Amino acid sequence: MTDNEIADPRGASGMALSLRARIARYREQAEYFARLAEGEPVARIRDQWKELARVYASLASGLENG
Numbered sequence: 001m002t003d004n005e006i007a008d009p010r011g012a013s014g015m016a017l018s019l020r021a022r023i024a025r026y027r028e029q030a031e032y033f034a035r036l037a038e039g040e041p042v043a044r045i046r047d048q049w050k051e052l053a054r055v056y057a058s059l060a061s062g063l064e065n066g
Helices: 019-039 043-064
Strands: 005-010 016-018
Touching: 016 019, 019 043
Parallel strands: none
Antiparallel strands: 005 016
């Protein structure tokens, strides 16, 4: 296993995803959830989308920073 790979997380193909790919995916998900929040008229649900966006951005940052 290289520094850019994590052994267990797997993509749809069953292959280990590279660390960079995981970080990029988490950032994409964070952006997606933020967009959903922007268009959500129900405050409680909007807040939940925002929280998911924050969590995914935090996951990406945590992986990026080691």
